[in-house]
Amino acid sequence: MAGKTLYDKLWDDHVVRQEDDGTALIYIDRQLLHEVTSPQAFEGLRLANRQPWRVDANLATPDHNVPTTSLEGGVDGIEDPISRIQVQTLNSNTREFGITEYGMGDVRQGIVHVVGPESGATLPGMTVVCGDSHTSTHGALGALAHGIGTSEVEHVLATQCLIQKKMKNMLVRVDGQLQPGVGPKDVVLAIIGAIGTAGGTGYALEFGGQVMRDMSIEGRMTVCNMAIEAGARAGLVACDDRTIEYVKGRPFAPTGDNWEAAVAYWSNLKSDEDAVFDKVVELDGSRIQPQVTWGTSPEMVGSVHDRVPDPALEADPVKSAGISRALEYMGLPPNMAIQDIQVDYVFIGSCTNSRIEDLRAAAQVLKGRKVAASVEQALAVPGSGLVKQQAEAEGLDQIFIEAGFEWRNPGCSMCLAMNADRLPAKKHCASTSNRNFEGRQGAGGRTHLVSPQMAAAAAVAGHFVDVRDLVEVVQ
């Protein structure tokens, strides 16, 4: 019999009940909650007079709507009344049902996908869900994690389970060694460029190979975070010594005998040598260049040295029309050099790239440099209060501020512009976030997805530039 993949193992360990038709009842170890996709789920519980199955399996924090400017006045200080009600509703729901919440003003508050791993609420081997598609992030720890809709949030609250059908197994192997100045964000954008925005649909997507083994846990989170942009609900990386080192000592991490038992269990959280995948894609990591998206889907991406494509050269009529529409929205002529695209806004943040390592990488580029005069606004938004604290202890905030960035409080911010941080129409933004969809960062806004280093370099140059041409990068 062939060996098991990591996904097979995680799945098998969580089956409560297998039905004949292929569906199964799967146990959920951890649910993370935020203010946008949970109110209707709590309302559903109340209407049906149900209680949460296991209160301690849930952890909540507001992130999408929270202001990143002043936190004075806390929740009541949120200017937008509709945003305020949503955050207040999370507070009242968690209070009513006894769920732990890291609320506004708590240093542990932040973007839910930063908070989960950082607090140890996400552990290897867990099943983790959240009403947010970027829950795939948590797979970086060897957990089975994916986004769900609000009906399923309610289902997990009430039953601690989900009705699921097993996905297929896919492996993306990135071998070789990354060039200096090329990071996890470039790796995942290159993967999406190679397999397409629906390339992983229906699969649990495991990232393997030398590049992934050499990558930090924060970097693996960046890669898994964008598995969903390749269509895969769940991204996965095998648990190894780096993972265990990362988890150790975190508030929710096991201690004493439990720690020893957990480490023994976690050491098996990798695909067997003879595991069979339904699909395998291989990339040579040493050939990956710094990436920049030019269109309105994450698959519309290329090297910073490329040119924007010409729809006339695309044979497939649906694809050609898609390229034309994207270029029109982005205000870019066919064949334009990506390095000639002027940048008006810079956003460093989001659940993809707001961890301490991301801020360090950007600060390294910005140190002793200034944001170009043509850049209208440059934001640095740490992923959590604890990330912010750490960055400030290292003096990174001063580097950002001296370069001309605004140093903000944690939240989702301009990744999706549900709070006041919005990209104006027709403005080009070098953004470390995950989606370049039409209107994502603000109605009519033009998003270019890049790594933190590349966003910092674009801020300094005022247009896209290979970060290696700007600064000698130490890997």
Add this chain to the structure above:
Amino acid sequence: MSLTLFTQLKAIVAPLDRANVDTDAIIPKQFLKSIKRTGFGPNLFDEWRYLDVGEPGEDCAGRPINPDFVLNQSRYQGAKILLARENFGCGSSREHAPWALKDYGFDVVIAPSFADIFFNNCFKNGILPIVLPEALVDSLFKQVMAQAGYQLDVDLTAQTITLADGTQICFEVDAFRRHCLLNGLDDIGLTLVHQDAIKKYEAKRREQAPWLFSTQ
């Protein structure tokens, strides 16, 4: 929440001719601030449908509409079936997307492929997502655009679609999901029937992995 769906529906088809339609396009972020499940219909495809930027709570009746957008064309008024291209519903997991489609009046979405989370969310809200081969979807686009008032007849019980010319197409739908849709079943109630199995799993798991049950 589950909703009872139609068993059979004959309705006008609206063609949305672009691939990779994401849930940000289906319902933009500012409308996600609502704490309700209803009222999203007027803001479905807001950025494509209107020429201004919509805000939550705003009355859409007086807003300038984009005459080029398909749903604003008179021939597609009253459409209950949306014909779409590949990877429909990609991006964010927001269930507000199917809520908006349903609230607008769509009961069926036909596409060559759907994003996983959106596909799943549809069933929870009485929307039937139908996957058909790309060539067939392509042919349906041509037929719909060629003939004003073009209708399809979708039968969930028989799992067939009858075209305007009488041709019948079969479609696949997961047996459990079909059963839930046809009977308007409550998923949570169904799962709670197995609460003993859940408790048994928890007891076993607590022995195998006790750290998963210890609180901070």
